[in-house]
Amino acid sequence: MAERVDPSWQLWYDIYDLVNDDDEIAQEEIDCIMDQAEGYRFQMRCCGCEYILQEHNESGLRKLMGWIGSFVTTSNASSVDISTVSMSSAEASSRLSLSQTIAAVWSLPDAAISDEQRAELSKLLSELEKSEGKGKQKVLEVAKRIGNFLFDKCIEAVPSVMPAVIQAIQQAS
Known part of the structure; x- marks a missing residue:
């Protein structure tokens, strides 16, 4: 059975391979990656990083790679504690x-x-x-x-x- 990779990490690996390759990155490859990243537009807007999607160059790819790594780490590692205070309310802390x-x-x-x-x-x-x-x-x-x-x-x-x-x-x- 094939190993499943989180789609966010897969995008990160794709960007990593592109920016660490010795060859020049083709504009079509950059555009393709940025098109894939459009699915994160809402999350990027929430943290003020939506501008990255407009940078269709190697610098933009590196920023996107950093953001995706941060996003995946944050969404997987953040902890939320919920304590029931009464039947009608709850308290949450992060x-x-x-x-x-x-x-x-x-x-x-x-x-x-x-x-x-x-x-x-x-x-x-x-x-x-x-x-x-x-x-x-x-x-x-x-x-x-x-x-x-x-x-x-x-x-x-x-x-x-x-x-x-x-x-x-x-x-x-």
Whole structure:
């Protein structure tokens, strides 16, 4: 029996093969991949990444590959806890992971954030994760550095990063 591969991962593998091949990528291949990715338009619109579908070039393929990897990882790894509070209501909570937040940062448009800023922000987010469990003061210190970095250097990344920072602060309280 043939092994089944998730269609999202299959698209990711197809893009990976194209961008890592030594030959030049034909425009027809790029257009074909982008046409396949149209099925993700709603999900991409929800996270502000719909612009990727307009980039019919190698850079667009690389961004799409990053987004699909993030999407599949996020949709498979995110955890939602539901607790029944009474017969008529429920409470739901979701925990953002560091990898989800970093993936969101790396999928931001190049015009919004440079690769150096992405690397610096990823480093700060790693520090935030390491500071969890070391006390509220340490978490607040790293969160302040992240906030200063975002507001000084890449304001466009605030919506992608701040939910994870807020969550870390709330958990440290």
